Amino acid sequence: MRLLIVEDDPVLSDGLCVGLGMAGFTTDPVTTLADASEALQTGDFGGVVLDIMLPDGSGLDLLTELRSRGDRIPVLLLTARDRVRDRVLGLDAGADDYLGKPFDLDELSARLRAMLRRHEGRAAGLIAWNGLSLDPAAQTGRLQDRLLNFSRREFAILHALIEHPGHILSKSQLEERLYGWQEEVESNTVEVHIHNLRAKLGRDFIRTVRGLGYRLAGEDGT
């Protein structure tokens, strides 16, 4: 899951990128509202971690702007101002969740997963498809009582596909989910990861749609 991190403090921003990366998220950091606004218009993000006090204004303004133009992207506000009134203000401005500084990395990851899950319309923590049950918190899967371990990138691809099982995702769409801006995209990696996934899940679990991309096989075997 790819997240946009809007935080101007370099140590915290770095910590968020590394820490959330360890929890299975792909992250892109920006430090100003202007950069955040631009990134949201061009990039494909699953969610936003947004600080309120930023050098060029309030994160709440960005949030209001997003909601007013109909963008439903999940947003978690991250701020030191965590009195009830601030929380109410933030949630009413359109935030999906609110976390006061300083916070626990595991709690932040869990809240982000819950937020994204709700956004996808799921209540359960596990995602199930075709006999596979996927656990985003542990980054593991279970197929017919067999525990499967995935690498971070394998899991990210599988997670992307299982969110919308019938949809076809192109190679570049998958790459975007895999890499932050600073990371160099290696050619053929998507193919390599798909190959590894098929080895773990069975040949027919992921279908290649020639010229378009990949999708999961339907539960009826199509």
Add this chain to the structure above:
Amino acid sequence: MSIKLRLFLILALSTGLVWLSAVLWIEGSTRAQVEKVLDARLSESANMVSSLISDHRIEVGDAASRPATITMPASGDYSRQLSCQIWSLRGDLIGASSGAPSSRLAGREGFASSQIDGEEWRVYSVRNDDLGVTVMVGDRVSVRDNLVYDVVAGLLWPALVILPLLAVLIWISVGRGLAPLERLETALRARSPSDLSPLPAGKAPREIRPIRRALNSLFSQLERVRRTERDFTAFAAHELKTPLAGLRMQAQIARQARDDDARAKALTAIELSVDRTDRMVRQLLDLATVEGDENPPERFDLSDLCVEIAASLRQPAQARAVQLSCDISAELSLATNRFLLFAALRNIAENAILASPQNSKVRLAAWQDEGEVIIQVTDEGPGIHPDDLPRVTDRFFRGRATPFQGSGLGLSIAAAAVIRLHGSLTFPTYDKGQTVEVALPV
């Protein structure tokens, strides 16, 4: 003493004084009137007795016989108080009213005062040459005093009843008059210390209105100060919580990291964050001290101060390989608050060093110029963005182009200190780097 008691005493004493002087005045004028009337009665009675003798309607004896008893013409109580004597020209008492003293009442004709048996008398004597007698009519002065006393007492008794009544009325009136003040007091006393809203606007006497206005303006000033402080505290908390969040995050990363490289990176970030938090706490303390410092001015050499600043900034300067130079004449001395100037220049120089590229120079220069001492700190960094200049001394404001993560307090401290030194802080533009200029009156 309360205003109520003071007003009451003033009113009661002045009312009493007015009464007293009225009584004294009435006593004086009554006495004068009584004297006049009674004197007239004396002469009238004497003349009447004299004419009655001439008409032989009063018989007087001769020198050998006992003096005849004269009945005074009746006219009320007062007549009984009169005494009459008739003396022959030879000096024999030939007639007297009952109760008249036996010794001669007066020695000469007309009005006279005399002492008889230890008592003061007022006497009128008239000489009847036809019969060769002198008629004397007199009364005791104590009788006259009693008359005056009766009049005055007639006035004083009601006063004794009225004065306490008046005192009660004054006390009540003063209380009522001061009621608006008391209402103000009650309103103020009932307030909670945090309530700085204006006083209720209702009707108030002209004298109370200025007080209410002054109080309201004080309240609004206090409210402003408190809001500023609250904002400042909220900002400070935010600014401290952010590095704390970074610290916690990096600490968790260090614990969870699977490889040594990631752990080492997290630990470096922790150190960096601790340094920055430490700097921010020091600057918060600096700001508080700068705003409250009351040290007296002292004379010192500017070059010494500069050396001291350079020494305190050795560590950040070395870390960026920045060379800090002082270009100040050894004779340039100043008489001002040394701590405030130190705080201002240290923070400006620290900002300059942190904004400097590696291997560059920060130059401190000072000179005297027509009643002013100009101190400039110049770096070779990217400079402050022109759009940021108006807000650059705002607390916690960080410029958008900051290559380093400052606390946003350095220039606020400098500005606060320079204002307290009655100087000015400006950002003159030159073609390269950033210059911060402090101008102080000599």
